[in-house]
Amino acid sequence: MTALTLPAPLPTTGSAATVIRAVRAWQLAPQPAGLPQGLPEPVTAAAGEPPAGPAWAEHRTRFAVELVGDGVSGWQAPISEPVAQIIADDLAQGLIGHDAAAPRRLAYRKKTGRHHSGPHARQGASAIELACWDLASRAAGVSVTGLLGGTIRTTVPAYATALGLDPAHPAAPAAVAWIAEAGFWGQKWPLPKQLILAGPKAVAKTLSPLREAAGDGRFMVDALGRCRMDQAIGLLPVLADLDVAFVEDLVPPGTWAWHRLRSAQAGVALAAGEHAVDEAEQLRLLAGKAVDVWQVDPGWSGGLARSLHTTELAADLGMATFPHGDRLPAALALAGTCCRDTIPAIEWHLTVEPLRQEIFSAPLQIENGLLPVRTAPGLAEPLKLPAGTPAMEVTGP
Structure with missing residues (x-):
């Protein structure tokens, strides 16, 4: 620079x-x-x-x-x-x-x-x-939640993101069971490109043992925008049969393929928003009812004030928000300002978040699937x- x-x-x-x-x-x-x-x-x-x-x-x-x-x-x-x-x-x-x-x-x-x-x-x-x-x-x-209007809750449930884990690995069902027993609100697993290419039957065969291991826990899927439109449409019945709570980014949100997918969905909630960085794109997805579940990232979407605005807009439209975990301290401040119906849970990335937290003198710790909302001044502990x-x-x- x-x-x-x-x-x-x-x-x-x-x-x-x-x-x-x-x-x-x-x-x-x-x-x-x-x-x-x-x-x-x-x-x-x-x-x-x-x-x-x-x-x-x-x-x-x-x-x-x-x-x-x-x-x-x-x-x-x-x-x-x-x-x-x-x-x-x-x-x-x-x-x-x-x-x-x-x-x-x-x-x-x-x-x-x-x-x-x-x-x-x-x-x-x-x-x-x-x-x-x-x-x-x-x-x-004063705490950031205090400045935002007041702390509504002092702990927030987290769902475990298992991106980086292999859903086809023989140890995957044991990992699912551990996540469920650890108290997380739910868990989200990836759809690797090779699994998508193998087709809906292969996806069902791979994910069924994981869904069974999750028991009554919530199970979500993230395709990272890797599907073609025909592949995504073919996966919807499989994901519905698996009782997936929501599926994230089967195709890039806001594209023609996304709107075609939206019109064809079969009882599967579609989640998006973390990559909607510009205001106009956020409003198109929300006001156009292009999503069922809103995902916002305060570090990408314009900051806390903008994230709170779109979260409240989503709530007015009947959608829950699940903040993306890339800026976890900011996501926690956002969630701490909102009730559980507005933000049921935030993301905890199992294999990445502990690495992100190493920049802080006192890393955030998760316990029984809950994260503490900061009540001291500042968004986070001092940096190292x-x-x-x-x-x-x-x-x-």
Whole structure:
């Protein structure tokens, strides 16, 4: 990233502690390779390919963004190098002088450059918005849920995402049974491309033992958008017979194939939303009744305020929301502000979330399928910054 020379701070009002005086980027350690330590044996036995870790550039070169107020800072991490560059190039200049305690003003701050839409731009805007909530919360000495309107509940159920596990592995039913016994709200398993290509009968043969092992527990499926339209339509009766609670991204949401699938569905709830990063796309999916289950990610969708807005809109339309777990502290703050009918559960990624949590000085722990909602100021515990790592300063003189 290239350091910026910015003009004098813009005029502002509000508490001096929450006025942004500087924007910094700190480089973090890479995501560790392989599976996290401490996973139960049934889970590790069923693992397919290990998490990407340093094999992916966004996991290898990671940053934390810091918004510096007067005597207090707000943080968000991890962000990838392209996202950090967009923050430096397009967002930092307009942040100087912004009052982080005025979230509705954030959208009107000056932007430079042309990167204002698309996944990386929205991740950058989301990271800044979340860091503003973190700064405002720490400056006020109030939890983020308190700032959002009040803490409705202090624990939130989690469903276990088993992406990274192989549903065809002989140990998979034992992993399913362990997840069910561990108290999770439910569990979500992947449909690998090779299994999709094998056809509906092969899918039924593979998933039936897993569904049986789950007992009365909720069982979900994620196809990661890998199906062709004809493949997806052929799978719907199989998934209905398996009593799947919802199926995620059989085909890319919002496409012509998605709408064809929507019209052909046979009693299977369709879930989507985590990749709907732009406001117009979110509204098309929700207002167009293109989904049955809403999935939002505060780190991708524009931040907490936007996530709360679409969550409440989904509730008005009769849909439950299951926040995506990529930014778990933010998802927990969102869920802690909502009742269980609005957000029944949030995502806990079995093989990835423990690795994500390693950047924090006190990682989040799950117990009996429940995650604690933070009642202290800030979105999360302090970050573990490598010793001697210099801050990249993107501020005025």
